[in-house]
Amino acid sequence: MSDGRRWLVTGANGQLGGFLADRLRLDNRDFAALTRDELDITSAASIDAALRDVRPSVVINAAAYTAVDRAEVDEDRARLVNATGPQLLAEALAERGGRLIHVSTDYVFDGTADHPYKIDDPTGPQSAYGRTKLAGEQAVRAALPERSHVVRTAWVYGGPGANFVNTMRRLEGERETVQVVADQIGSPTFAADLAAGLVELAGADVPGGLLHYVNAGQASWFELTREIFRLIGADPARVQPVDSAAFPRPAKRPAWSVLSTRSWTAAGLGAPQPWPDALARAIALDPPG
């Protein structure tokens, strides 16, 4: 139903951006979902033109530099997209009016906690990507404290593009066994659920601030992959656990990325669904060929 709000989604070609557009379309909202070519968040002029054209009351920023390993050698560019861009969006909305929902990441934490990360746990990014995302959070909160929400999420998958679930489904068809790291634990999150949560948040009367949204529960990449295999009718025993040391990567991955959503439910927002249910729905949208 249209609710008198006008919505603007940035990064519409991305994983989350695509699901946000789908959610808003299904709900018959008045929205524009703009790709990087249509709205470059690193350009104040581009932001100004889009805000003049769309006149949004709510902006959801799904645009980001998400190439975690490339960011290690391209931190300036990552910072431009992940920190300067959100800052420009927040400053423009501070001047014109409107709310901003900005999406951040578990990578702002150091990954050593022994409990699901709460919104006020100390940050300590271990990678260039994490540093630039943390700078983006801080810039948004400083420029638009009352009318912004920063929502951290983790391990997002869904849709046809490159993501962990699609990679494992492809490898299932190519290899007899697949080795997957078992010593990183996180909160797998279906982008469609995250999109619905962000739309719910934008429509609710929640004071500005930090929140976490992930599907409920926790899993290692190995456990997630076994569940993917089970759901597509493949033998989960073909998935074998290995340590992260078997797959050295340029950017350090947090060993522990489980986020607490107590902030989310305490704000009166709907409790996130358990990750295995969400994964089953994601795979049902794109059943095994």
Ligand SMILES: NC(=O)c1ccc[n+]([C@@H]2O[C@H](COP(=O)([O-])OP(=O)(O)OC[C@H]3O[C@@H](n4cnc5c(N)ncnc54)[C@H](OP(=O)(O)O)[C@@H]3O)[C@@H](O)[C@H]2O)c1
């Ligand atoms: N994926 C995860 O596991 C994960 C985990 C935690 C948090 N997050 C956060 O969730 C959010 C959404 O991530 P995602 O997985 O949907 O990422 P994604 O699929 O990589 O999408 C990001 C989109 O941003 C666009 N973009 C890049 N630079 C831009 C710019 N200057 N102006 C406008 N658009 C620009 C990209 O455009 P092109 O298509 O043209 O490249 C892409 O469409 C991000 O804030 C990310 O940090 C993601």
